[in-house]
Amino acid sequence: MKRLTSVFTLLVLMMGLSMNVEAQSWDSGSVNDTSSDYSTSANSSVNQVVLTLSDGVKRYYNTSAVSEIGFADDNKVIVRQQAGDDTYDNQVTGIVFNKADNGQSGTVVNVDGKVKITEAKGWLESAYVKFEPFTGAKTYHVYIKGGNYSDYKIIDKELVRNYGSYGRADVLGLVKGSDYAIKVVPVDEAGKENTAAANEAKGLVVKGYSRQGFAFMNGYAPGAYDNDGTLKANGKVMYVTKNTAAKIETDVVTNSKGSTTKCTGIQTIIDAYQKGYDKTPITFRFIGLVEKDDLDGMSSSEEGLQIKGKNADSELNITIEGVGDDATLRGFGFLVRNAKGVEFRNIGIMRCMDDGISLDTDNSNIWVHHTDQFYGKSGSGDHAKGDGATDVKTNSKYVTVSYNRFWDTGKTNMFGMKKESGPNYISYDHNWFDHSDSRHPRVRTMSVHVWNNYFDNVAKYGVGATTGASVFVENNYFLKTKKPVLSSLQGTDAKGSGTFSGENGGMIKSFGNYFDKTTKNFSYYTQNNPDATTGYDAYETATRDTKVPETEVTKQGGTKYNNFDSDKELMYEYEAVAAEDVPVVVTGFYGAGRLNHGDITYTFKDNVGSDNDDSAYDTTLGALLDNYKSSLVGFFGETGGE
Numbered sequence: 224m225k226r227l228t229s230v231f232t233l234l235v236l237m238m239g240l241s242m243n244v245e246a247q248s249w250d251s252g253s254v255n256d257t258s259s260d261y262s263t264s265a266n267s268s269v270n271q272v273v274l275t276l277s278d279g280v281k282r283y284y285n286t287s288a289v290s291e292i293g294f295a296d297d298n299k300v301i302v303r304q305q306a307g308d309d310t311y312d313n314q315v316t317g318i319v320f321n322k323a324d325n326g327q328s329g330t331v332v333n334v335d336g337k338v339k340i341t342e343a344k345g346w347l348e349s350a351y352v353k354f355e356p357f358t359g360a361k362t363y364h365v366y367i368k369g370g371n372y373s374d375y376k377i378i379d380k381e382l383v384r385n386y387g388s389y390g391r392a393d394v395l396g397l398v399k400g401s402d403y404a405i406k407v408v409p410v411d412e413a414g415k416e417n418t419a420a421a422n423e424a425k426g427l428v429v430k431g432y433s434r435q436g437f438a439f440m441n442g443y444a445p446g447a448y449d450n451d452g453t454l455k456a457n458g459k460v461m462y463v464t465k466n467t468a469a470k471i472e473t474d475v476v477t478n479s480k481g482s483t484t485k486c487t488g489i490q491t492i493i494d495a496y497q498k499g500y501d502k503t504p505i506t507f508r509f510i511g512l513v514e515k516d517d518l519d520g521m522s523s524s525e526e527g528l529q530i531k532g533k534n535a536d537s538e539l540n541i542t543i544e545g546v547g548d549d550a551t552l553r554g555f556g557f558l559v560r561n562a563k564g565v566e567f568r569n570i571g572i573m574r575c576m577d578d579g580i581s582l583d584t585d586n587s588n589i590w591v592h593h594t595d596q597f598y599g600k601s602g603s604g605d606h607a608k609g610d611g612a613t614d615v616k617t618n619s620k621y622v623t624v625s626y627n628r629f630w631d632t633g634k635t636n637m638f639g640m641k642k643e644s645g646p647n648y649i650s651y652d653h654n655w656f657d658h659s660d661s662r663h664p665r666v667r668t669m670s671v672h673v674w675n676n677y678f679d680n681v682a683k684y685g686v687g688a689t690t691g692a693s694v695f696v697e698n699n700y701f702l703k704t705k706k707p708v709l710s711s712l713q714g715t716d717a718k719g720s721g722t723f724s725g726e727n728g729g730m731i732k733s734f735g736n737y738f739d740k741t742t743k744n745f746s747y748y749t750q751n752n753p754d755a756t757t758g759y760d761a762y763e764t765a766t767r768d769t770k771v772p773e774t775e776v777t778k779q780g781g782t783k784y785n786n787f788d789s790d791k792e793l794m795y796e797y798e799a800v801a802a803e804d805v806p807v808v809v810t811g812f813y814g815a816g817r818l819n820h821g822d823i824t825y826t827f828k829d830n831v832g833s834d835n836d837d838s839a840y841d842t843t844l845g846a847l848l849d850n851y852k853s854s855l856v857g858f859f860g861e862t863g864g865e
Contacts, residue, residue: 224761225255225385226262227324228346228624228692230469231381233438236826237600239712240393246548246806249303249699250829251860253788256821258271258751260282260309260453261284261302261304261306261307261308261309261321261497261858262282262283262284262302263283263284263285263288263818264283264679264806264829265283265321265702265806265807265810265811266283266285266700266810266815267321267323267324267512267806267807267810267811267814268323268324268812268820269286269287269289269322269323270285270286270322270323271283271284271285271286271320271321271727272289272292272302272318272320272321272798273318273319273320273321274300274302274311274315274318274319274755275315275316275318275319275803275830276311276314276315276316277313277314277315278314278317278740278741279740280704280740280741281737281803282309284302284818285823286320287599288304288305288306288785289302289303289304291303291304292305292318292376292501293731295310296778298312298313299311299312299313299697300314300315300318301308302350313598313811317761319830320631321807322745322770324812324813325500325599325756325812326345326346326810326812326813327344327345327427327428327512328341328343328344328622329345329352329403329404329405329424329425329426329427329644329760330342330424330425330426330639331422331423331424331425331604331811332422332449333422334447336356336419337419337420337421337422338355338357338407338420338421338422339354339355339357339408339422340352340354340364340422340423340424340574341354341355341818341848342355342391342568343405343424343427343431343829344399344409344427345403345427345428345429345590346429346430346595346812346818347352347429347430347431347432347712347813347818348396348397348398348399348429348430348431348432348452349393349394349395349396349429349818350367350394350397350403350405350427350429350548351391351392351393351394351405351818352365352391352392352405352407353389353390353391354389354390354391354392354407354422355389355390356388356389357409357417357420358694358796359409359411359417360409360410360417360859361410361411361412361414361859362383362410362793362859362860363383363390363392363409363410363484363859364377364383364407364410365377365378365382365392365394365405365406365407366378366382366405366406366408367394367397367403367404367405368403368404368405368406368426368706369402369403369404369447370397370398370399370400370429371398371401371453371584372398373824375404375406378392378862379436379460379462380396380397380512380859381508381546382394382440382464382546383588383858383859384511384855384856384857384858385580385855385856385857385858385859386854386855386856387854387856390407390608390859390862391547391717392405392407393494393547395508395544395546396448396453396454397402397429397452397453398429398431398451398452398505399429399431399452400425400428400429401425401427401428401429401432402426402428403426403428403429404423404424404425404427404834405423405424405427406423407419407421407422408421408424409421409425410860415578420768421559421717426659427641428790430813431451431452431483432452432592432593433519433539433625433626433634433652433653434450434674435623435625435650435652435795435796435797435798436590436623436646436652436752436795436797437559437620437621437622437623437649437650437672437795438588438589438590438621438622438650439588439590439623439795439796440588440621441603442582443560443564443588443621444564445564445566445589445590445623445712446504446506446540446541446542446565446566446568446590447459447506447540447541447542447544447752448504448566448567449503450663450687452491452642453678454504455469455504455540456504456798456829457503457507458502458503458504458505458506458540458670459473459503459505459506460505460506460715461473461489461492461505461506461507461508461510462508462510462546463489463507463508463513464509464510464511464513464519464540465510465511465512465513465514466517468488468489468513468518468519469487469488469489469517469518469519470487470488471487471488471489471491471492471515471534471664472485472486472487472489472491473485473490473505473599474486475495475496475498475501475775475777476500476501476503476552476682477495477498477501477534477648478498478500481500487519488518488519488520488541489507489519489526489528490519490520490521490529491519491520491523492505493522493528493529493530493531493541494529494531494819496532496539497531497532497533497539497655498533499532499533499534499537499829500570502538502539502540502555502858503540504540504541504542504765505540505541505542505687506541506542506543506544507543507546507554508539508543508544508545508546509543509546509550509551509570510545510546510547510550510555510855511549511551511855512549512551512552512852512855513551513552513553514553514554514555515553515554515555516550516554518555520680521555522543522558523558524578525576526555526556526557526558526559526577526578527554527555527556527558527574527575527576528555528556528557529557529558529559530543530557530558530559530560530562530564531558531559531560531561531562532560532561532562532564532823533561534561535561535564535584535618536561536562536563536585536586536587536779537561537562538563538564539562539563539564539565540564541562541564541565541566541567542565542566542571542572543565544565544566544567544568544570545568545569545570545571545575545817546569547790547818548818548819548821548822548852549571549819549822549853549855550569550570550571550651550817550822551569551570551571551572551573551822551851551853552571552572552573552575553572553573553597553848553851554574554575554576554800555575555576556572556575556576556577556578556579556581557580557581557597558581559576559580559581559582559586559589560583561584561586562586562587562590563586563587563588563589563727564588564763565586565588565589565590566590566591566592567580567590567592567594568591568592568593568594569593569594569817569818570594570774570817571594571595571597571805571817571821572594572595572596572597572612572698572822572861573598573848574597574598574599574600574609574848574849574853575599575600576599576600577599577600577609577616578599578610578611578612578613579594579599579611579612579613579689580594580596580614580621580665581613581614581650582613582614582616583616583617583619583631584616584617584618584619585617585618585619585620586615586618586620586622587619587620587622587755588621588622588623589615589619589620589622590622590623590758591613591623591624591625591627592623592624592625592626592627593626593627593771593815593816593817593818594602594613594628594816595627595628595630595665595817595818595820595821595823596612596613596627596630596632596634596846597630597631597844597848598626598630598631598632598828598840598845599609599611599612601840601845605633605634606659607633607840608631608632608634608840609633609635610633611634611635611636611637611662612629612632612634612635612636613627613636614636614637614638615636615637615638615639615647615649615664616637616639616640617637617640617642617643617661618642618643618644618645618647619647620645620646620647620648620649620737621648622648622649622650622862623649623650623651623652623758624649624650624651624652624654624814625650625652625653625654626653626654626701626809626815627649627654627655627664627815627816628654628655628657628815628816628820629654629655629657629659630655630657630658630659630825630844631657631658631659631660631841631844632656632658632659632660633661633662633838634661634664634665634824634830635656635660635661635663635664635666636651636657636662636663636664636665637662637665638651638664638665638666638667638669638671638692639649639666639667639668639690639692639717639796640667640668640731641667643667643668643669643684644721645669645670646670646787646795647668647670647672648669648670648787649664649669649670649671649672650670650672650674650795651664651671651673651674651675651676652670652672652673652674652675652676652816653675653676653805653814654676654677654809654810654815655677655679655809655810655814655816656678656679656681656685657679657680657827658675658679658681658682658827658828658829658830659681659682659684660681660683660837660838660839661681661682661684661687662687662806663664663676663678663681663684663685663686663839664687665687665689665723666686666687666688666689666691666692666694666729667689667691667692668690668692669693669730670692670693670694670785670787671692671693671694671695672695672697672788672794673694673695673696673697673699673738673858674695674696674697674698674699674797674799675697675698675699675701675800675802675805675809676805677699677700677701677702677806677809677810677815678699678700678701678702678704678707679702679703679811680702680703680704680827680829680830680837681701681703681704681707681830682830682837683706683721683722683837683838684706684708684709684836685699685707685709686705686707686708686724686731687709687710687711687722687725687727687729688708688709688710688728688730689711689728689784690711690713690726690727690729690732690780691721691727691780691782692707692730693730693731693784693786693787694729694730694731694732694763695730695731695734695788695864696731696733696734696736697733697734697735697736697755697785697788697799697804698734698735698799698800698801698802699737699802699805699807700737700802700806701736701737701738701739701832702739702743702801702806703829704738704739704742705743705744705745705746705762706746707720707729707736707738707747707828708733708747708760708761709728709760710725710728710730710731710758710760710777711723711725711726711727711728711729711777712725712726712728712778712779713757713758713759713760713777713778714748714758714759714760714761715746715747715748715760715778716758716760716861717758717778718746719758720756726779727779727780727782728778728779728780728782729777729782730762730771730776730777730779730782730783731760731761731762731763732761732763732764732766732771732784732788733749733762733764734764734765734766734769735799735801735802736766736802737802737803737805742830746760747760747761747824748760748761749761749762749763750762750763750775751763757778758777764802766842767788768789770786770789771783771784771786809810822854823847823851825843825844825847827841
């Protein structure tokens with residue numbers, strides 16, 4: 224054990240972690256042998272030590288809470304915390320450290336007489352600074368340099384916001400690079416820059432969004448941005464706040480002669496695009512909290528804002544995005560129809576009317592990513608948490624749903640109805656199902672690639688396949704998820720009354736996934752399980768490229784797997800991390816949800832195994848959403864606030 228102790232100490236030193244951890248050997252008689260589990264969930268925002276057990280289970284401990292890790296004898300490892308000791312008897316096969324990932328800060332030198340920059344970081348195709356109010360400043364000019372800007376360029380005034388005790392500026396539409404600098408210059412009442420008081424943050428690292436999936440087939444760029452992260456040629460930017468949502472104006476081409484109409488309000492502008500004559504890329508940048516009553520109108524009485532093309536798959540080049548880490552929409556969602564080239568990014572959606580984002584009917588090349596999706600409008604029965612979060616229906620195809628965080632959502636994602644003519648290809652990756660209930664996704668008819676997702680304490684079931692769907696479930700991490708995958712009326716689903724209203728089965732191919740088999744009531748059958756007398760949940764393969772044989776059909780309906788994932792002409796290029804790395808990647812600084820994981824923090828209780836307990840509506844979270852208020856004061860230099 225002396226060699227193991229030395230390795231442990233060396234790892235601590237190599238990681239450079241700030242922790243109070245001592246590795247030592249103990250006499251076995253001093254150990255209180257217990258089966259208690261005082262570990263916590265994977266959390267990339269803090270330093271953690273991770274124990275891998277012989278059965279593949281991982282145990283995470285925040286190093287700030289650990290006082291000692293030691294070895295009682297050759298077989299026992301003890302993790303000592305104030306909460307209690309965890310003892311592992313001949314179970315630990317590996318010990319590693321995960322260093323906190325809170326992004327890389329820029330270099331700032333704060334001296335007297337200059338603006339004090341308190342925080343500066345790059346993120347995904349964006350960067351930001353926070354700064355203290357400067358005496359005598361009416362407003363601030365903020366400049367960006369680096370990447371595609373060889374010299375300092377001033378950013379839009381709407382990106383420089385007042386939060387009372389601090390100011391914040393975000394810069395969007397940046398190419399990836401490590402040489403960015405942001406300069407903050409105070410401006411006095413007369414509009415004169417105080418250049419002597421200017422300060423800058425240097426060495427900001429900007430990374431690119433992950434553009435992997437069906438939405439990007441053949442190099443297509445959904446939304447208003449090119450695939451390098453910059454705004455498309457002649458692209459428009461509209462800033463949407465609670466005060467401007469009904470007032471923003473732009474000219475839109477509305478007839479075949481090229482004539483334009485001045486349109487006022489976000490829904491009115493989007494409706495004008497429906498005529499099909501104007502394909503100018505346009506991004507609507509939401510700032511702060513925007514509520515249903517702030518809008519100029521809603522063209523969908525069921526969902527909220529409607530984004531609709533003239534005919535099936537009409538190219539629109541529209542992006543809906545948030546600025547900073549607090550862009551929040553409450554009381555409405557989005558209905559997308561007949562649309563090609565629409566993107567949603569970096570927004571939070573709460574208390575939507577029905578679905579948060581409904582891709583309903585004849586859409587293609589849609590990208591939904593880095594959103595926080597919370598409870599919808601409370602209803603009766605199984606709608607206590609609202610209806611769906613993001614649904615993909617009725618001949619919507621070439622869709623990528625990635626890096627989203629679903630907060631205790633009920634019926635999370637429905638993919639497919641029953642009338643799709645196909646093919647309908649969906650990619651679904653790096654999403655964080657944070658104590659959500661079911662439908663991750665629930666798939667009918669469609670072909671879906673489910674990879675590198677984090678199923679974190681999922682209450683009812685993970686992936687569900689019915690009605691001839693083909694679902695490739697690859698390198699996902701299932702933590703405390705008792706029914707990770709289900710096919711209608713076979714395997715686990717045949718053990719009870721059935722989950723999917725008697726629908727025919729769908730085929731699931733499984734490869735490289737991690738299953739927490741210690742979960743209470745855990746159930747997962749493969750074709751090789753002799754206990755799977757009612758059929759299997761998933762056909763498990765030894766390699767990702769292995770095809771499911773034609774002879775394999777579902778128990779209910781006799782449907783086959785279409786092996787879409789083995790079609791080299793169809794499948795996109797992608798890089799999947801090992802399942803064991805998924806929690807850290809998905810919960811990391813560049814992971815799922817909004818920038819900085821948004822401005823809402825909440826700790827869920829872990830699942831205990833009972834559907835009634837695990838899937839119950841959380842009244843505390845509900846109250847937090849209903850009482851949420853934005854801390855945004857407005858824009859600097861404008862007496863009318865926003």
